[in-house]
Amino acid sequence: MDLLPQLLLAGIVIGSIYALAALGFVLIYKSSRVINFAHGQIIATGAFIAFALTQRGLNFWLAGLIAMLATFLLGMLIERVFLRRMVGEPIIAVIMVTIGLSSVIDGLIHLTPYGAGSFSFQTPAVLSGQGIEVFGTPLSRTQIAGVLAALGLLGAFTYFFNKSTLGITMRAVADDQMAAMSVGTSVERVFALAWAAAGLTAAAAGVILGLMSGLTLGGLAGIGLKVFPVVILGGLDSVIGAIVGGMLIGILENLSAGYLDAIVPGGGTREVFPFIVLIAVLLIRPYGLFGTKEIERV
Amino acid sequence: MPQLHVENVTLTFGGLNALTDVSLTVPEGEIVSIIGPNGAGKTSLLNCISGFYHPTRGRITFGEHDLSRAAPNVVTGYGIARAFQNLELFRGLSVVENLLLARHTHLRYSLLDSLVFYGRASRREAENRAYVERIVDFMELEPHRTHPVGTLSYGIQKRVEVARALTLAPRLLLLDEPMAGMNVEEKEDMVRFILDIQREQGITVVLIEHDLGVVMDISDRVYVLDFGQRIAGGTPAEVGCDPRVIEAYTGVAAAEAAQPQAVGA
Amino acid sequence: MPASRFTQTGNYRTRYAQDQTIFATSAEQLSLIVLVLVLLALPLLLPKTLLRDVNLIMIYAVAVIGLNVTTGYTGLINIGQAAFMGVGAYATALAATRLNLPFFVAIPLGGVAAALIGTFVGLPSLRLKYLYLAVATLAFQIIFEWTVGHLPLLQQGGAISLPAVQVFGIRDTFLNHNRFWYYLILPVLVLMALLWRNVLRTKYGRALIAVRDNDRAAAAMGIHPGVAKLTAFLLGSFYAGVAGGLFAYFQKAVVIEDYGLHISVQLLAMAIVGGLGSLPGAFLGPLFIVALDRGMEVLSQWLGGQNLFPEGVDVATALRPLAFGLTIVLFLMFEPRGLANWWRLSRMYFKKWPYKF
Amino acid sequence: MTLATPQPAAAPPVTAAPNPADLTVNNVEVVYHDIIQVLRGVSLTVRAGSVTALLGTNGAGKTTTLRAISGLLKPENGKIREGTVTFGGRVLSALPGSEVVKAGVVQVPEGRRVFKHLSVEENLRAGAILGRGDWRNDLERIYTYFPKLRMLRSRQAGYTSGGEQQMLAIGRALMAHPKVLLLDEPSLGLAPLLVQEIFANVRRINREEGLGVLVVEQNANVALRNSDYGYVMEGGRIVLEGESAALASNPDVKEFYLGVTEHGQRKSFRDVKSYKRRKRWM
Amino acid sequence: AQKTVTLAWSGAITGPTSDAGASYAAGVEDYCKYANAQNMLPGVRLNCVVRDDQYNNANTQRNFEDFVGNLNTPIFLSYSTGSNLQLKGVIEETKVPTLPASYHIGLIDAPNNSYMFLPVSSYSENIVALLEYVAKKDRGAKVALVVNPSPFGRDPVVDARKAADRLGLKIVDVQEVGGNNLDNAAMLRRFESQGVKYVINQNTAGPVANILKDAKRLGLLGKMQFMGAHYTGGEDLTKLAGDAAENFIWATSYYMYDEGDRPGIQLVKKIGAQYGRKADTIRSVHYTSGMLAAAIAVEAMKRAKTDISAAGLYKGLTSMNGSRAFNPGFTVGPVTFSTKDHVGAESLRLLQADKTGNFKAITGGQRSQMFQLVHPLR
Numbered sequence A: 001m002d003l004l005p006q007l008l009l010a011g012i013v014i015g016s017i018y019a020l021a022a023l024g025f026v027l028i029y030k031s032s033r034v035i036n037f038a039h040g041q042i043i044a045t046g047a048f049i050a051f052a053l054t055q056r057g058l059n060f061w062l063a064g065l066i067a068m069l070a071t072f073l074l075g076m077l078i079e080r081v082f083l084r085r086m087v088g089e090p091i092i093a094v095i096m097v098t099i100g101l102s103s104v105i106d107g108l109i110h111l112t113p114y115g116a117g118s119f120s121f122q123t124p125a126v127l128s129g130q131g132i133e134v135f136g137t138p139l140s141r142t143q144i145a146g147v148l149a150a151l152g153l154l155g156a157f158t159y160f161f162n163k164s165t166l167g168i169t170m171r172a173v174a175d176d177q178m179a180a181m182s183v184g185t186s187v188e189r190v191f192a193l194a195w196a197a198a199g200l201t202a203a204a205a206g207v208i209l210g211l212m213s214g215l216t217l218g219g220l221a222g223i224g225l226k227v228f229p230v231v232i233l234g235g236l237d238s239v240i241g242a243i244v245g246g247m248l249i250g251i252l253e254n255l256s257a258g259y260l261d262a263i264v265p266g267g268g269t270r271e272v273f274p275f276i277v278l279i280a281v282l283l284i285r286p287y288g289l290f291g292t293k294e295i296e297r298v
Numbered sequence B: 001m002p003q004l005h006v007e008n009v010t011l012t013f014g015g016l017n018a019l020t021d022v023s024l025t026v027p028e029g030e031i032v033s034i035i036g037p038n039g040a041g042k043t044s045l046l047n048c049i050s051g052f053y054h055p056t057r058g059r060i061t062f063g064e065h066d067l068s069r070a071a072p073n074v075v076t077g078y079g080i081a082r083a084f085q086n087l088e089l090f091r092g093l094s095v096v097e098n099l100l101l102a103r104h105t106h107l108r109y110s111l112l113d114s115l116v117f118y119g120r121a122s123r124r125e126a127e128n129r130a131y132v133e134r135i136v137d138f139m140e141l142e143p144h145r146t147h148p149v150g151t152l153s154y155g156i157q158k159r160v161e162v163a164r165a166l167t168l169a170p171r172l173l174l175l176d177e178p179m180a181g182m183n184v185e186e187k188e189d190m191v192r193f194i195l196d197i198q199r200e201q202g203i204t205v206v207l208i209e210h211d212l213g214v215v216m217d218i219s220d221r222v223y224v225l226d227f228g229q230r231i232a233g234g235t236p237a238e239v240g241c242d243p244r245v246i247e248a249y250t251g252v253a254a255a256e257a258a259q260p261q262a263v264g265a
Numbered sequence C: 001m002p003a004s005r006f007t008q009t010g011n012y013r014t015r016y017a018q019d020q021t022i023f024a025t026s027a028e029q030l031s032l033i034v035l036v037l038v039l040l041a042l043p044l045l046l047p048k049t050l051l052r053d054v055n056l057i058m059i060y061a062v063a064v065i066g067l068n069v070t071t072g073y074t075g076l077i078n079i080g081q082a083a084f085m086g087v088g089a090y091a092t093a094l095a096a097t098r099l100n101l102p103f104f105v106a107i108p109l110g111g112v113a114a115a116l117i118g119t120f121v122g123l124p125s126l127r128l129k130y131l132y133l134a135v136a137t138l139a140f141q142i143i144f145e146w147t148v149g150h151l152p153l154l155q156q157g158g159a160i161s162l163p164a165v166q167v168f169g170i171r172d173t174f175l176n177h178n179r180f181w182y183y184l185i186l187p188v189l190v191l192m193a194l195l196w197r198n199v200l201r202t203k204y205g206r207a208l209i210a211v212r213d214n215d216r217a218a219a220a221m222g223i224h225p226g227v228a229k230l231t232a233f234l235l236g237s238f239y240a241g242v243a244g245g246l247f248a249y250f251q252k253a254v255v256i257e258d259y260g261l262h263i264s265v266q267l268l269a270m271a272i273v274g275g276l277g278s279l280p281g282a283f284l285g286p287l288f289i290v291a292l293d294r295g296m297e298v299l300s301q302w303l304g305g306q307n308l309f310p311e312g313v314d315v316a317t318a319l320r321p322l323a324f325g326l327t328i329v330l331f332l333m334f335e336p337r338g339l340a341n342w343w344r345l346s347r348m349y350f351k352k353w354p355y356k357f
Numbered sequence D: 001m002t003l004a005t006p007q008p009a010a011a012p013p014v015t016a017a018p019n020p021a022d023l024t025v026n027n028v029e030v031v032y033h034d035i036i037q038v039l040r041g042v043s044l045t046v047r048a049g050s051v052t053a054l055l056g057t058n059g060a061g062k063t064t065t066l067r068a069i070s071g072l073l074k075p076e077n078g079k080i081r082e083g084t085v086t087f088g089g090r091v092l093s094a095l096p097g098s099e100v101v102k103a104g105v106v107q108v109p110e111g112r113r114v115f116k117h118l119s120v121e122e123n124l125r126a127g128a129i130l131g132r133g134d135w136r137n138d139l140e141r142i143y144t145y146f147p148k149l150r151m152l153r154s155r156q157a158g159y160t161s162g163g164e165q166q167m168l169a170i171g172r173a174l175m176a177h178p179k180v181l182l183l184d185e186p187s188l189g190l191a192p193l194l195v196q197e198i199f200a201n202v203r204r205i206n207r208e209e210g211l212g213v214l215v216v217e218q219n220a221n222v223a224l225r226n227s228d229y230g231y232v233m234e235g236g237r238i239v240l241e242g243e244s245a246a247l248a249s250n251p252d253v254k255e256f257y258l259g260v261t262e263h264g265q266r267k268s269f270r271d272v273k274s275y276k277r278r279k280r281w282m
Numbered sequence E: 001a002q003k004t005v006t007l008a009w010s011g012a013i014t015g016p017t018s019d020a021g022a023s024y025a026a027g028v029e030d031y032c033k034y035a036n037a038q039n040m041l042p043g044v045r046l047n048c049v050v051r052d053d054q055y056n057n058a059n060t061q062r063n064f065e066d067f068v069g070n071l072n073t074p075i076f077l078s079y080s081t082g083s084n085l086q087l088k089g090v091i092e093e094t095k096v097p098t099l100p101a102s103y104h105i106g107l108i109d110a111p112n113n114s115y116m117f118l119p120v121s122s123y124s125e126n127i128v129a130l131l132e133y134v135a136k137k138d139r140g141a142k143v144a145l146v147v148n149p150s151p152f153g154r155d156p157v158v159d160a161r162k163a164a165d166r167l168g169l170k171i172v173d174v175q176e177v178g179g180n181n182l183d184n185a186a187m188l189r190r191f192e193s194q195g196v197k198y199v200i201n202q203n204t205a206g207p208v209a210n211i212l213k214d215a216k217r218l219g220l221l222g223k224m225q226f227m228g229a230h231y232t233g234g235e236d237l238t239k240l241a242g243d244a245a246e247n248f249i250w251a252t253s254y255y256m257y258d259e260g261d262r263p264g265i266q267l268v269k270k271i272g273a274q275y276g277r278k279a280d281t282i283r284s285v286h287y288t289s290g291m292l293a294a295a296i297a298v299e300a301m302k303r304a305k306t307d308i309s310a311a312g313l314y315k316g317l318t319s320m321n322g323s324r325a326f327n328p329g330f331t332v333g334p335v336t337f338s339t340k341d342h343v344g345a346e347s348l349r350l351l352q353a354d355k356t357g358n359f360k361a362i363t364g365g366q367r368s369q370m371f372q373l374v375h376p377l378r
Ligand SMILES: Nc1ncnc2c1ncn2[C@@H]1O[C@H](COP(=O)(O)OP(=O)(O)OP(=O)(O)O)[C@@H](O)[C@H]1O
Pocket: A296, A297, B013, B017, B018, B036, B037, B038, B039, B040, B041, B042, B043, B044, B045, B085, D159, D160, D161, D162, D163, D189, D191
C-alpha cells in the first residue's frame, strides 16, 4: 500500500480539525486584533458541557447543540465582563488577559468532576457504523463528520465576512475602531459577536475532538496552542487561511511522521518540522499565506 | 557640491505607474517646490529620494552618493532629512524625546560606553540635550516639550515633524506638506521657519505644498507633477502661467489664485 | 543652592546633566542606602523558604529585564525567553562539568551563548512583524525543547548536575544554599539592572524604543531598524542566559522542564503585570507573580484542609489557577500599564511633595 | 461687527426660538485624562439644513468640539464635564457614538481614516451598518455624487490618493443617512481643484438632501465662501461668530485667516519679516 | 505527649500528569490519615501534607526544602522523573530517604543514589518483561517502541535494546509521541510496512489511547499487539480508548481494583469509602500507588521506633527484606529493600484488557529474569 496518499489523507482529516479550532481564533483576531490564548479552554468547556449532558442521558446531537449555545453565551460573557474594559489598551495587555482567562477557566473546570481524569463520548449510532475507504485508507464516520462540519462552518464564515454587511463591518472594526464608531458601529457589539461566534465554533471543535481522541482537560485545552502555527501560516485574519493552514500543518505533521521519523533517531519530528517550514514560509510571505499585508505608506 | 539629481525615475506598483520618467535637479541652497494634484506622485518621489521606495528605473544622486538603492537610514546618514506628510512621529514619546532620537547619528560612542554611561556617553548626552532644546526654542515648541506627541493637536504635530527633521542637522530637508491643516497665520510662521532654515543655515529645502500662495512666494524653482509625470518646471512665474498646470491643478491661473478671492456667499 | 535637599519641589535644574541622574535628591539617595542595607540584611530576617522565593524572584527578574528589552522596549513579542534561559543553563552546565570552569566564568558564558543564539533567532525579525514574529520565538522554544530531548550530550533533557560552589572558603550546602546564592544573585541582578538603566539613557536604548513605536520613522532618524532589533535580541537573550546560568546553579541541576513553554508564558506574565517597558516593573512583576502563587498555595492548602466542600468538587486544586488567572485578569483590567504605573504615580507624588499639584 | 466677545444679539437667526431640528452645543467643557481641560464653555448652533463653519488655530479645540458632539471622546480618554449637546429634542452628550449616529449626526474624522484594508465599496458598505434603507440604492446615490469612487470600487482604500480617500470618507458617512454631517478639515492635504470639488459636492448634498453641515476648516477662504454661518475658536472658546460673509470682512479674520492686508491686498509670505505675536481674544 | 511527624508528598495535583497525580495524592493523604486514625504509630501523630508542585521542578525543590529544612520530614514522598533527577544530589547530601512516584531506573543508578527507593519495579523492568513475553511467544518478532518525549519516556530505551538483542527480537523503530499528537496514522502505517508485530509503549495513558484508537480505525488491532509499562494502562486507558483498548497488555506490579479478594484492595476500598472519595478515584491504580508509598513510609517509621529521623527511617527501609519484607498487599509481591536493593515490589504481572476494559492477569507475579542481566543493580 502506498504511504503517501494515506499520509496526505490523514493530514487533511486532522488538518480540518485544526482549521475548525483555528476558526475561533481568526474570528476574534479579525474583528479585534486580539489573540485569544483561552481558546483551548473554551474548546474544552464546550466539549465537557456536551459530555456532561450526554452523561445525563441527553441525545448526543442535542447535547452538542446546547454546548454550542452555551459557549456562544460564554464567549459573549467573557467579552462583556473582561474584554470590554480593555478596548484601547495596549494589545499585549489584552493578550495577557486571555492568558489569565485560560487559567481562570482551567480552575473553573477543576471545580467540576471533569478537571482531572479522562472521559470519552458514547459514540452515537450514526457515527459508529462502518466508515468509508479512501485511497485504501479507512476513514471513520466520526472523521468524515469532523471534516464536513469543519468545512461547512468555515465556508459559512468565509461567506459572512466577504458578503454580509455585518461581516464587512467586523473587518472594518479591526481596521480602525474609531472610524467604525464614527459611522455608528457599536464596537462593543461587534466584539461580543465575534467572541460569541468563536465560542460556538469552539464547542463544535471540542465535541469533534472529544469524539476522535477522548476528553481530557489537558488534551482539549492544549489544542489552543497547536492552533497558533496554523493561523500564522494561513494568515491571522483569514478564514481561508485557517483552512489551508490547518490542512498544511496536518499534512506536514503526517509527512514528517511518515518519512522523517524513519530517518531521525527518536523521531518526534512532527513536533518541530511544521514550525521549521512555517518560518521558511513566513520569510517569503511575512503575513502568512492569506493574511492581509499591513498597508504602510509614508 | 551636493546637488540632488533625479534622473529618469520610474516607479511602478504592480502595473500602476506612480512615477514615469521623472527628472529634476535641486541646486544647493535653494528652495524647490513640487506641486501637483493628489495622487500625482509627489510623496512617492520623496519616498524614492529618502529610500523608502526604490525606483523601478532611473537614478537618484546626492553629491557623490547614489540614493537609488539606499535604505532610509543610510540616506539619512548622507545628510538628508524628511518631514512626513502623514505624521510619522513616535506618538508615545514626548516632543523632546522625539527630537533626541533625531540626534542618533550625531552621537558617537559605543554600546560599551553606553553600558558604563559615566564619562563619554554622559557628556555627549548632555551636549545633545542642549542642542535639542535650542531647536525646541527655535520652533516655538516650549509649551509642549514634555507632552506625549500623540496627544497634541494635528497642527502642532506637523510642527514637531519639521522640528525633528531639522534636528537631524541635514544638508537637504524634504518637507511633505508641512503646512497642511494650518491657518494663514500659522502658515506664515512656518514659512519663517523654512526661510530661516534655508537662509541662516544654508540648508537646501524641497517642499511639497498645496497652498500655491506659499509656493509661489518662497520657491526658487517649482516642479509640477501630474499622473506621475513631470509636466512643468521652472521659476514660479513661469510655472504659474503654464496652461497645463492650470488645467491639471488649480483650475485658475496661479497668479490669480495668489490674489485674494472675493469672499461672499 | 538647592531649595531643599530632600524634596524635588522648588529645585531648579540648571544643567542638562542633572536631568540624567537617577537618584536626584538626598531623600532618594538616602532611601537608596537604606534599601541597600535592608537588602544586605534580608537573609538574616527572612525564613528560609521565603528566602528561596526571593532568590527565585531575583533570577526571574534578570530574565524579565531581558524580556523587557525585547518585548517591552523594542516591541518584539518573545514567547521563547525560557528557552533562552535554557540555552544559558545548558551552556553553563557544560562549561562547569565538561570544562571544569568556575561559576563566575560559566555563568557569563551562559549569557554569551544565549546571546549568540538569541541573535540568530532574532534574524527573522528583519522581515517579520508583531505576532508573526512571536511565532518565530515560539518555534525556537519548541525546537529547543525537541533538540535537547534528542541530544545525548545534554542527557536528553534529564538532569545534568552542577558541582557545588565554593566562595571564600564557604561552601554551598543544603543548609546555607539560599543565603549563599542570595549574596551571589543580588549583585548580579543589581549590576544587570544598572547596565540596562545606562543603556536606556543613551542612544542605543532610545533606538530600541523608536523602533517599537515607529520603525519607519526610526529609519528616517538614521537608525537601522534591523540592527536595533538584533541588538534587542542580543541583549535580551544575554540577560536570559545569565538568568539561566544562575538558575542552573540555584537548582543544582539542569532539567529540561525548567525551561519549557509554560515558563516562557509565566515570564511574559511577569513582564506584563510588572509593566512592559519599565525597569521597576521587571522587579515588581516577578515579585507579584511569585507572591501570588505562594498566597494561593497557602489558601488552597487551608481550604483543602477544611472539608468545606462536597467530595468531587476539588476546590483546593481549582483555587490556584482560578485565583491566579483572576488576579492577573482583574489586575490588567484595572491597571493595564502594570504595577510600574503605581510605582510611577507614587514617585510622582513624592516628587511634588509636599504640594499636591 | 465688533470683537472681543461673542455677540449673540448680533446674529438674529441663532437667537430666534430654538428649532428642535437644530444641533445645539450648549456651554460645553471637555477634559482629557480628567485633567487637561480643552473646551472652556463652547456654545454653537448648526441650523437645520445650513452649512456652518468652525475656524480656529491649531490646538484651539475644533476637533475636540466635533468629538464632543459625535460621542467619540471616550476612545480618546476625554469627557464632557459640563454642558449639553442637543439635537432633534434629544440630548446627545450622554449617548455613546453609535447612538449619536442613530440620532442622525455623523462625523467624518480628521485625517479621513478610511478602512485601509477594505475595498472602496466595502468601506461604503461598512457605513451602512445601521441598515437605513437599501445599501444598494445608497451605493448608487454616493456614486452619483462621487463618480470617481465607482471606478475605484474594488481598489483597496489604503492605496487610493488623499483626495479619493476624502471623498470616500464623506461617502461612507452619507451611507448612514445623516441629518447633520460633521466634517473635520476636509480640505486637509488636498490640491486646490479638489478642494473646490469637495466643497461643491458638500454644498450640493446640503441642498439636495437638506443636510445640515458643520465643517471645521483651516482653509478659511473656501470655508467661508461655502457656508452660511461661521464661528471662530481660540483656546477652547468661541471668540467670534457671524454670517459667513460678515465674518470674512472682519479685519482680524482677514489678517489671520484669510491672509489679506487692510488694503485687501494678499500679502506675500516672503515679506513676513518678523514673528508675529499671535492675536489673542482672551 | 504526642510527637508530631510530618509525612509529606510533593507532586502534580494540577498541571501536566495531574490525572495520575491527583489520585496519587489522594492515596497518600488518605493512608496517612488512616494511619493516624488507626493509631499505627503509638505516640506519634502524623502531620499529613500533600502539596501541589504543578509538575514544576522549582516548586518541588522548594517543597523539599520546606519539608526537610522546616518540617523535619524524615522521608520524602516525591513524584515526577524530572524533579527527582534534579534532586538526587540534594537527597544524597541530606540523606533523606525518598520514595518517588516515578519508577525511572536512572533514579537508583549511580551516582547519588543511596537514598532513592522505587516502591515497585521500574519502567525498564516493565518493558523488558514485556519483551520477554513477546520473545517467548514469537521469537524473532519485530518490535517498535513508542515513548514519551521526556526523560520519563526515554528511560527504558537502552535497556530495551539490550534485552531485545539477547532475546532475539528486532527493535525496528523507536518513536517519541507526546500528549498533543492527535493523529498517529502515519506512524502506524510505517510500522505496518516495516512488519512490526508488537508495539511497546512507555508513556502516559493519553497518547497510548490515541494510538490505539487510530490503530483500531486502520484495522491494525488484530495485526499488532500493543503493550505498555506502568503508566500506560489501567482505568485511564480504557476510559480514554474505549473498546480500542481491548487486548492491550500492561505490565505493572499493582493489584487491580476488581481483585477484591486481595487484602490490599480491600483496604483501598475501605479507606476510600471512609474518606469519601469518588468511585473513579478509588478505582484508579494511582490511588493504590499513593497508598503504597505512604504505607511504606509509615512502616519505616514503625520500624524506626523511637528514632523517627531520616537515618532511622533509612534503617527501617533497608530492613525490609527476607522474613522482614513488608507486604501491605497492594502489589503482587512483597516490598523488599536493603542497602543494595532499592526496588520495592519487584514482582510484576502482565495483564490484558478484556472487552469491557477490565485488565485480567495473563501471567503470575514474577520478576523479569532478563532485566537483571541487562541492568545489574549495583
Ligand atoms: N505602497 C504603495 N502601493 C501601491 N500604490 C501606491 C503606494 N504608494 C503610493 N501608491 C500610489 O501611487 C500614486 C501616487 O501617490 P502619492 O502618495 O505619491 O501621491 P501624492 O502626489 O503625494 O498625493 P497627495 O497630494 O494626495 O499626497 C497613488 O495612486 C497611490 O495610490
